[in-house]
Amino acid sequence: MAEYQVFQKLQSHLGTPITYELVYSDRTTPLILGENINLYWTGTMTCLSCQSLIKKTFQNGYCFQCFSTKASCDMCILRPERCHYHLGTCREPNWGLAHCFTEHVVYLANSTGLKVGISRKSNIPQRWIDQGAKEACVLLTCSNRLISGQLESFLARTLSDKTKWQQLLQGVDSPLDMSFAHAHWQNYLKMHLQAIGVSLSDVTWVDFQLQTFKYPVDAYALKAKSIKLAIGDNQLGQLLGVRGQYLIFQQGGLNMRNLQGYHIINPSGSVR
Structure with a gap:
């Protein structure tokens, strides 16, 4: 069998529009609209943590052992309000200190409508680009992941905390008054901090500042379908656009985050 490359991630670079490239173990491949994309998958994968060869991944790129033991795969990554570091039960305390504290x-972000989210400050605006946000603004900063998760969880009772990927693939955008939304939801949090269990001294309110993004998209998908790679040659057709973590084709979108760790033979755009 021909030599394979391990797919690492879809890397974006801020610009107007944003540019993208596919990052593999030993090379990067720029994405160019209009190119025909073929991906030959061997059917095997490499765990992103321990580098073992696997045939099934968990949480986008991990073997079951690492999924079960890594702090980066724990339930509190998806539900930060459930952080249990203070209980002394963090899977990897040093990792927790570095990433969560x-x-x-x-x-607030507008990708397919208004949504609330959290991120390490150092990961902004990358987080917004990865979600395919058209525009976004910061409500507040705080000192750790637990507090941000508690605030997000409270707002998520009323606001969405998810991007509707089907609408993203078809370019369904919702015009929003982000300045109004920022003022409204910031005031809403201020009124409910005590009920949430967060002290006023734990947060720093941030004035409204909007950041907007333009994605490289010539056209959106005709169908809101998630494309799955089959073992062997996958002739995906002409690349229409890239937004968030999706490569957009006429027949749907390919979520590149799901392919982390996949073994791809000779990944070079339209050439297999």
């Missing part, structure tokens, strides 16, 4: 933001 840094400055975090609670933000």
Whole structure:
């Protein structure tokens, strides 16, 4: 069998529009609209943590052992309000200190409508680009992931905390007054901090500042369908656009985050 490359991630670069490239173990491949994309998958994968060869991944790129033991795969990554570091039960305390006890933001983003989210401050605006947000703004900053998760969880009772990927693939955008939304939901949090169990001294309110993004898209998908790679040659057709973590084709979108760790033979755009 021909030599394979391990797919690492879809890398974006801020610009107007944003540019993208596919990052593999030993090379990067720029994405160019209009190119025909073929991906030959061997059917095997490499765990992104321990590098073992696997045939099934968990949480986008991990073997079951790492999924079960890594702090980056714990339930509190998806539900940050359930952080249990203070209970002494963090899977990897040093990792937790480095990733969860840094400055975090609670933000509003418009990708397929208004949503609330959190991120390490150092990961902004990358987080917004990865979600395919058209525009976004920060509501507040706080000192750790737990506090940001508690605030997000409270707002998620009323606001969405998910991007509707089907609408993203078809370019369904919702015009929003982000300045109004920022003022409204910031005031809403201020009124409910005590009920949430967060002290006023734990947060720093951020004035409204909007960041907007333009994605490289010539056309959107005709169908809101998630494309799955089959073992062997996958002739995906002409690349129409890239937004968030999706490569957009006429027949749907390919979520590149799902392919982390996949073994791809000779990945070079239209050439197999």
